[in-house]
Amino acid sequence: MTDAASPTRTAITPTADAPSRATRRTHRAWAERLIPLLPDLALLAFWQWASGRLVREIYVSKPTAVVARLYELFASGEIYSHLWTTAQELVLGYTIGVAGGVVAGYALGRSPRLARVFEPYVMAFYGIPKIALAPLFIIWFGIGMGSKIALAAIMVFFLVFYNVYTGVRGVDRELVNLTLVMGANQRQLTRHVYLPAAAPFVMLGMRLAIPYSVIGVIVGEFTSATQGLGLFIHEASSTYDPAGVFAGIAILLVFVVGAGILAGRLERRLLRWRTLSGVGPSEI
Incomplete structure (x- = not known):
């Protein structure tokens, strides 16, 4: 048993x-x-404790007050028009800047003659602080969305341009010559050699350009605007509303983090071949 x-x-x-x-x-x-969230939680706890003790609350507000302000903004619907305006400016400015940077970077990367002619002008214009162009864009495009889109696009353009230009110029010439000897035409050379080689640089430029597009839009809205998160933050600061300022910053942070996550997913999808061939994300 x-x-x-x-x-x-x-x-x-x-x-x-x-x-x-x-x-x-x-x-x-x-x-x-x-x-990974522990440092953030510790910072928020310290902020909550220090406000009113180490620093006057009128300067830094409190996390609880910021959350209450966010709830008030969304519950009343006050923030939605600002969100919609800023979102349109970000998407359009970012898209135009990326498209222009990719096309110009590829064209100058493929053509040494064009690079010799235009690279000095691009370098000279790149050295100008883009924020200084905001008043000029307002004169050209008005106080509406056009000036903010133009400012965001010009800030994105140069980051993407130089990454694509570097990627295309860095393609191994022996690989290009071998591909031509095997009978490839220019379209096949672009598709199978240049684009795969430049793809990691394109994605790097796109990721780096996300916060700069936000900076361009917000600075433009600070300068002159009728709607937008930049205008909301500016008005909150001018009325001594630190909770409103931090609420606007928190919304912008969500924009940047969300766009970064989308860019990361797009990068993993487009560069899947590098992982399959043994090149990990850390090597991109």
Whole structure:
């Protein structure tokens, strides 16, 4: 009797341990997700404690006050028109800047003659602080969306341009000559050699350009605007509303983080071939 029961208990033991192992794995996964948030939580806790004790609340507000201000803005619908205006300016400015940077960077990268003619002018214009162009763009395009789109586009353009230009100029000439010897035409050369080689540089430029497009739009709205998050933040600061200022900054942070996540997913999709060929994301 005892011998017959013993194997049964031995067989049940691993099954009983399985839920505990799954629970431990779940706890470990949650811990890995939460650990990166600990510095943020500590900073928020310190901010909440220090406001009114170490620093006057009129200067820095409090996280709880910022959350309450965000709720008020969305509940009343006051922020939606500003959000919509800024979102349109960001998307259009970013898209135009990326498209122009890719085309110009590829054209000058493929043509040494064009590069010799235009690169000095591009370098000279690149040295001008783009923020200084905001008043000029307002004169040209008015106080509406056009001036903000132009400012964001010009800030994005140069980052993307130089990354694409570097990627195309860095293509191995022996690979290009070998491809031509094998009978490839210019379209095939572009598709199978230049574009794969420049793709990581394009994605790098697109990721780096995200915060700069936000800077361009917000600075333009600071200068002159009728709608937009920049105008909202400017008005909040002029009326000594630090909670409103931090609420606007928090919304902009969501814009930047969300755009960065989308850019990362696009990069993984477009550069999947590099992972399959043994080149990891850290090497891109």
